[in-house]
Amino acid sequence: MQTYIVYTGNSRKDETSSLLHCKNLLQQVTVDSEPKFIIHHYKRSFNGFVAKLTKAEADKMAELDGVVSIFPDKKRSLLTTKSWDFIVIDTGIWPESNSFNDEGFSPPPSKWKGICQTYNFTCNNKIIGARYYGISFNDVGSPRDYVGHGTHVASTAAGNIVSQASMLGLGHGTSRGGVPSARIAVYKVFRSSACDASNILSAFDDAIADRVDMLSVSIGGEIENHHSIFKDPLSIGSFHAMKNGVLTVFAAGNDGPQPTSLDNFSPWSIVVGAGTIERKFGISINIFDLSGNMYPIIYAGDAPNTQAGFNGHKSKFCSLNSLNSLLVKGKIVLCKGHIGSQEAFRAGAIGVLTQGQISRDTAFSFPLPGCYLRTKDAKKIHKYIYSTRTPTATIFKTTESENTLTPVVASFSARGPSIVTPDILKG
Incomplete structure (x- = not known):
């Protein structure tokens, strides 16, 4: 069944x-x-x-x-796009953010037929509607965003002008959405990183009837349905939106850079790829400052949590619960793979070095001082660790620089053409 x-x-x-x-x-x-x-x-x-x-x-x-x-x-996954829209189908929204203050906004237009499901949530003249679909065992029934993705997408589309904004202390400046004067309605279909296709269709069904103007949908499609548009809930929903004069903007997807890698492909929608910004932060973001102090550095393969059944061959990847806290605490840990920051943090490390990140135009942050390394650089550090009895290291805080090549399509962004309609430009 x-x-x-x-x-x-x-x-x-x-x-x-x-x-x-x-x-x-x-x-x-x-x-x-x-x-x-x-x-x-x-x-x-x-x-x-x-x-x-x-x-x-x-x-x-x-x-x-x-x-x-x-x-x-089936389940669908989250994506991100930079569309300038009116309504967002995503993980919800955090209404207290300055991006959604309603100062200066008049009451909602008379054509608006939506509602605000207000448990643990308050709408205003900026966020004029909010619904949620499905309730999981670890989530309350509310349009509130506990993931952050929907808030990010909504502020990118229609966030207010906010001065003195930054990303964890980096990139200081003024933030604003594409159309700060636009209103927002939110349809929460995600609880974490995935949602049911049936909830997506429910959101489309309501949003169209609520009389939205545009739809921003940063949700991944399903590759096996790329030859059957009407077995794809995103295509079905956007088709009926189009019939009612509502434009849908989809995210292209994160499976690039190979051709025909689009997650979304319906000919009646706009598909937006990911692009670079005018600032560079490297391939990792470290907001912590060790002030140049040197700390012992250890290879994760030399610190296995043997009591939990791990050996050095497994602990070198810094997978969950694989590190011995007694050997790692207060040290910088060199991990073999591109994961490891969470485990290093759990084990009490002062810092973490990971490697193997493929794309160099995507930056990730860590819960402790950390840095992504190119594989060849990681090999040099690994060699250094065994070249001395007391290897030490430090991790510097990230600095930003100007990206003179922007804007270009990000390496991970999916590309067209669409398999279904190759004659229509997508991605």
């Missing part, structure tokens, strides 16, 4: 007839005495439903008149 989305187009204009049609379809495929239930009914902007079916029942459903497509309710 699996959860499926059954898409029936837009043939029923009223909720009652649409629901009866869906129930009739469900009854036609039921092959046992156990009743079937509609988990969710799409009714405001297009028609369809969600239900648990066996594979045989799903195959039978696909053959029925009135069924456009049927596909499993």
Whole structure:
């Protein structure tokens, strides 16, 4: 038994007839005495439903008149785009941010039909609507953003002008979204880094009926559906948005730089790739200052947590719980792979060095003093550690510099053309 989305187009204009049609379809495929239930009914902007079916029942459903497509309710991943939009389908929003202060904004326009689900959350004349979909065991029912991705995307699209902004003390300046005067409505479909396709369609269904002007959707598509647009919930939702005069802007995806690597591809939407900015921070961001003080440095392969069953071959990658705190505490740790900062932090290290980061136009931060190294540089440090009885090192705070080559497409950004519509420019 699996959860499926059954898409029936837009043939029923009223909720009652649409629901009866869906129930009739469900009854036609039921092959046992156990009743079937509609988990969710799409009714405001297009028609369809969600239900648990066996594979045989799903195959039978696909053959029925009135069924456009049927596909499993699978998880989708987060992406990021720089679209200048009105409404964001993402992880929610943090309303107290200065980017969303409503000073100077008039009440919402009379055409607005949306709502604000206000548990642990307050809308204003800037954030005029907020909904959430699905509740996980570790999350409260609220449009509030506990991940940060939705807040980031919303502020990029329509954040207010905020002076004296910085990223962990770097990049000081004034931040602003593409259209600071725009209002925002938020549709929270994510709890962490993934969400159900059925919740995405629910958000589209509501957003279109709520009378939004534009949609910003930074959600990854599914590669196996690239040849079947109407088995892709993002394409279905954006199609009905287009029919109602609402433009959808998708993120291209993070699977570049190879051609035809787009996550999103529907011909009726805009797809935006990732680009570089005017400042460079290297491939890691260290906001901590060791003030030039030297500390002992140790190779992670020499500090295995043997009590937890790890040996040096495993601990060198600094995977979770692999390091011996007694050997690591107060030292800088050299890890073999590109992960390791969380484990080094847990084990009490003063700093961490990781290696193997492929793209050099993406910077990551650490919970402790840290730095990404090129593989050849990491080999030199590894050699140094064994060249002396008391190897020491320090890690300097990140400095920023001007990026004279901006703007260019980021190395990880997905590229077109679209497999479905190669004659239409995407990515």
